[in-house]
Amino acid sequence: xxxxxxxxxxxxxxxxxxxxxxxxxxxxxxxxxxxxxxxxxxxxxxxxxxxxxxxxxxxxxxxxxxxxxxxxxxxxxxxxxxxxxxxxxxxxxxxxxxxxxxxxxxxxxxxxxxxxxxxxxxxxxxxxxxxxxxxxxxxxxxxxxxxxxxxxxxxxxxxxxxxxxxxxxxxxxxxxxxxxxxxxxxxxxxxxxxxxxxxxxxx
Numbered sequence: 708x709x710x711x712x713x714x715x716x717x718x719x720x721x722x723x724x725x726x727x728x729x730x731x732x733x734x735x736x737x738x739x740x741x742x743x744x745x746x747x748x749x750x751x752x753x754x755x756x757x758x759x760x761x762x763x764x765x766x767x768x769x770x771x772x773x774x775x776x777x778x779x780x781x782x783x784x785x786x787x788x789x790x791x792x793x794x795x796x797x798x799x800x801x802x803x804x805x806x807x808x809x810x811x812x813x814x815x816x817x818x819x820x821x822x823x824x825x826x827x828x829x830x831x832x833x834x835x836x837x838x839x840x841x842x843x844x845x846x847x848x849x850x851x852x853x854x855x856x857x858x859x860x861x862x863x864x865x866x867x868x869x870x871x872x873x874x875x876x877x878x879x880x881x882x883x884x885x886x887x888x889x890x891x892x893x894x895x896x897x898x899x900x901x902x903x904x905x906x907x908x909x910x
Contacts, residue, residue: 710773764827
């Protein structure tokens with residue numbers, strides 16, 4: 708049970724494990740699922756979701772190898788963790804990027820469209836049983852906003868972790884009405900194409 712074991716477990720999936728939303732096994736996993744699985748190989752339980760990893764793990768100001776780097780997409784409105792990677796060295800991390808790619812090494816982005824929110828550290832000194840992954844339904848019940856973001860991003864981008872739009876925050880804050888949803892769709896070329904029927908989600 709060690710930080711190095713955690714890193715090695717994550718690195719063992721590089722180039723072989725595809726990104727799968729909600730996945731938590733080497734057959735396919737998402738960004739927070741990679742953290743969840745790799746920590747589990749060391750007998751350590753961590754939260755299953757990026758939001759849980761952000762709020763449930765120890766904050767640190769300067770990362771060391773094995774720490775988590777959490778990212779925000781500023782265009783989505785108020786800061787919230789939407790992607791997580793495992794810090795390896797200055798400007799290098801390992802993560803499950805997005806649909807269509809495999810677990811991989813990459814540089815650490817910190818640009819206008821995605822920025823570092825902060826760092827979190829896993830305590831590998833206290834073993835604990837790894838809980839069963841929560842189901843999609845349980846996640847929806849825990850975070851009603853998740854369902855909204857899921858539907859919107861899937862409709863526009865055919866993948867649920869794609870970059871959203873700041874107007875979608877208005878939808879959430881205004882009670883989630885159909886009119887708000889349609890207005891949000893109108894704010895992008897893809898959204899207007901969906902409404903016009905010329906772009907079919909999932910194709």
